[in-house]
Amino acid sequence: MMKAINKIRSSKALVMIVWVLGILVIWEIFAFVVVATKRTPENVLPHIWQIIGSFFDPKPVAxxxxxxxxxxxxxxxxxxxxxxxxxxxxxxxxxxxxxxxxxxxxxxxxxxxxxxxxxxxxxxxxxxxxxxxxxxxxxxxxxxxxxxxxxxxxxxxxxxxxxxxxxxxxxxxxxxxxxxxxxxxxxxxxxxxxxxxxxxxxxxxxxxxxxxxxxxxxxxxxxxxxxxxxxxxxxxxxxxxxxxxxxxxxxxxxxxxxxxxxxxxxxxxxxxxxxxxxx
Amino acid sequence: MSETNAYNPKKNIEIAINNVSVVFKDNKGNDVKALDNVDFDIHKGEFISLLGPSGCGKTTLLRTIADLLEPTSGNVRVSGMTPKEIRLMQKFGIVFQSPVLFEWRTVKKNIELPLEIMGYSKKDSSDRADEMLEIVGLTKFANHYPQQLSGGMQQRVGIARAFGIRPEILLMDEPFSALDEFTKEKLHLDLLRIWEKTNKTIVFVTHNIQEAVFLSNRICVLSPPPGRLSAVVDVDLPYPRTTDMRDTPHFGELVSKVRNSFEGGSL
Structure with a gap:
């Protein structure tokens, strides 16, 4: 058990995940604020799922x-x-x-x-x-x-x-x-x-x-x-x-x-x- | 000093140190004497120690032999030639205080390095390296990298590399001073074993009296300041030397004889 915990603690991947999650959370907090306060929020800071969605949107844009x-x-x-x-x-x-x-x-x-x-x-x-x-x-x-x-x-x-x-x-x-x-x-x-x-x-x-x-x-x-x-x-x-x-x-x-x-x-x-x- | 010059004239002189003085400039531009008129001879096949406390000039003296330093006055002759000529003929082997291994080369490749430089064929250097690995007991570690080895093992690689080229003269600058007592005593025996096998001249710099007594034929005692040769002491312990000899009364007598030969009495 102790060994497993140590392994997780020393794992580079875990540090990376926590780090990425941190960025995502902060991004989303600001995105929600922007949505609530700005008229065209996608120009300032869209939600992450909107960006990911746009990658998969087959609709032509130009x-x-x-x-x-x-x-x-x-x-x-x-x-x-x-x-x-x-x-x-x-x-x-x-x-x-x-x-x-x-x-x-x-x-x-x-x-x-x-x-x-x-x-x-x-x-x-x-x-x-x-x-x-x-x-x-x-x-x-x-x-x-x-x-x-x-x-x-x-x-x-x-x-x-x-x-x-x-x-x-x-x-x-x-x-x-x-x-x-x-x-x-x-x-x-x-x-x-x-x-x-x-x-x-x-x-x-x-x-x-x-x-x-x-x-x-x-x-x-x-x-x-x-x-x-x-x-x-x-x-x-x-x-x-x-x-x-x-x-x-x-x-x-x-x-x-x-x-x-x-x-x-x-x-x-x-x-x-x-x-x-x-x- | 007269005692030194009169020493054993029958033997074959390999290295002649003729009235060597070395003067450095310090930061303020003042002259600092590192060696003061040192004059003695080293015989062929002899194990000689240059012994003294820090700052006595023993490493400086070794460096003048190795052509790493020009004497300010006087000169060094090796087999009648200048150190530079001997160096260009690739007859020196050097072991430093730190092992100075190339981290990106395996143990075996480190031993092969000087052989490559000297233009040995791949097969010859490989064979020679294997032979040296066997002698220093590191055959199993041939394909390890230096940083995977302990300090003592690393120093053994350094020694194997120096002996690998079969140098006429081996210059060793406090090679064991960074090692623990146990490793050191083992390496002393290893070194003596290799030396007795090859019969090369070894100039060994140390600040450890017991080490000097255990290893050498003769000990050159240098005293600070400035670096003067205060005595040359014969060590009449027979070879092959064994660890037991360290506990004999005669060993103790030799140690105190050396200690008392430092200028200004005992340390």
Whole structure:
């Protein structure tokens, strides 16, 4: 009995359920207040069941498509661009981190730009990129790449710099070459940090891509979002996109965690240890 | 000092430490002497301990041998060559105070690491690693990751890795100081067993008098401040050494002899 209770208490899933329930309850409390006080409550905060219902409502809301169809069709556009940008940003970020580690000069030059990119608001940068490329698709990719690249580069660099002195001295004593030091020591030890960067970057790339959509009327989740807000189509398209992007954002982050678990022996060991503890 | 220089001239000298001084700069830019004109020789195949309290410069001395540090004056010669030349010939094995294992590599892969660096074939490094695992008694843990092992076992992996390359000279920097007494006594026996098998030169840094007496042929006693060689003590206990020897009166005499050789009398 005691064991069962402990198991429940240490269960990650349970914590998650309580946490989600908490959000739902607070949402509903406000939804009821809004229904009682506002003239068009669905524009402010609809009930959760209304949003869920709209996902399953086959009634066309625009261009002969239902809410769900609109979300999915446009999500394809936005997410594929976000994915491409994420991939490019990851590669560039990782390589830059290695270059910064290799050369103090590169680090000195790149560090202020990295800071700068982080400081410029994405909403300010997006129109400039769009004006330069004249293409919403490539703008999405570029913005997603820029946003990805920063957390990946800084986290990877932190990982490269976290290697303790004794490990260097060990390889030094074996007269290891520089390439050996990188491939056998520095790169493997920065992998957990690299994945921390990916976990931060993945939802950001998606958010960025949606934001860039809103700049032009060529489709994409952000575009539908703003049209729905302007009442060009059912407001539930807006709510469905909000819920959908939130779920995709969380999933993108857990996908990175899943990949990390798959490739990292360290994680496998940790998992085994946890399982042992639990049983 | 004259006693040191006159010591056992017939033996084959492996490491010659010639009037080595090391001066560091502290935060304020003042000179701090870490080693002051240390001069003695280490013989081939010998187990020698560098003994002294914290801050006596024993680790600094080890680092000058390992080419991790340049002496400010004087020099170190290993088989007539500079430490750097010996290091580039990959003849050093090093064991640090912490095991310094690569967390993402299994125990066996950790032992293979220096062999990979030295360009051994996959099969050769695997065979050598198996052999070393056998010697340190970790065969069953070959495919474990370091963090699944106890501190003592991790340090054994570090020792296996250092011996695996069959180094000419093994440099050990307080390798057992973080371990409990029981583990330490067991590892002492393990280390001596491996040493007797391989007959390599071991330079062993420690602040533990009993440890130094139990393990070594000779003990270099360093005193602070600054790091000066105050005595070289011969340990005439026969090998193979056994744990019982720790309780003999002669062991006690040697311990007090070493203790009394610190400058400024007993500690």
């Amino acid at each position: 261009n002969g498509m239902s809410c769900t169809q609109i979300v999915l069709v446009n999500a394809g556009q936005t997410l594929s661009r976000a994915g491409q940008g994420f991939l490019i940003g990851t590669i560039v970020g990782f390589l830059l981190a290695i270059l910064m580690k290799l050369s103090r000069i590169v680090e000195k030059i790149a560090a202020p730009y990295l800071m700068l990119i982080q400081l410029i608001p994405i909403l300010g940068m997006a129109p400039i990129i769009l004006a330069m490329t004249h293409d919403i698709g490539s703008s999405r990719i570029i913005i997603a790449a820029i946003l990805t690249f920063y957390p990946v580069a800084t986290n990877t660099l932190a990982g490269l710099n976290s290697v303790e002195k004794a490990k260097y001295e060990l390889l030094y004593s074996y007269a290891a070459k520089k390439t050996t030091i990188y491939f056998k020591m520095l790169i493997p030890s920065c992998i957990p940090y690299f994945f921390t960067g990916l976990k931060i970057a993945a939802p950001m790339a998606i958010t960025a891509s949606i934001l860039v959509d809103t700049l032009q009327g060529d489709g994409g989740l952000g575009c539908m979002l703003s049209q729905s807000l302007k009442h060009a189509m059912s407001i539930y398209v807006f709510w469905d996109i909000v819920v959908f992007s939130a779920v995709i954002g969380v999933l993108s982050c857990s996908l990175m965690g899943w990949i990390e678990n798959l490739i990292s022996p360290l994680k496998r060991v940790e998992r085994k240890a946890k399982k042992k503890e639990a049983s």
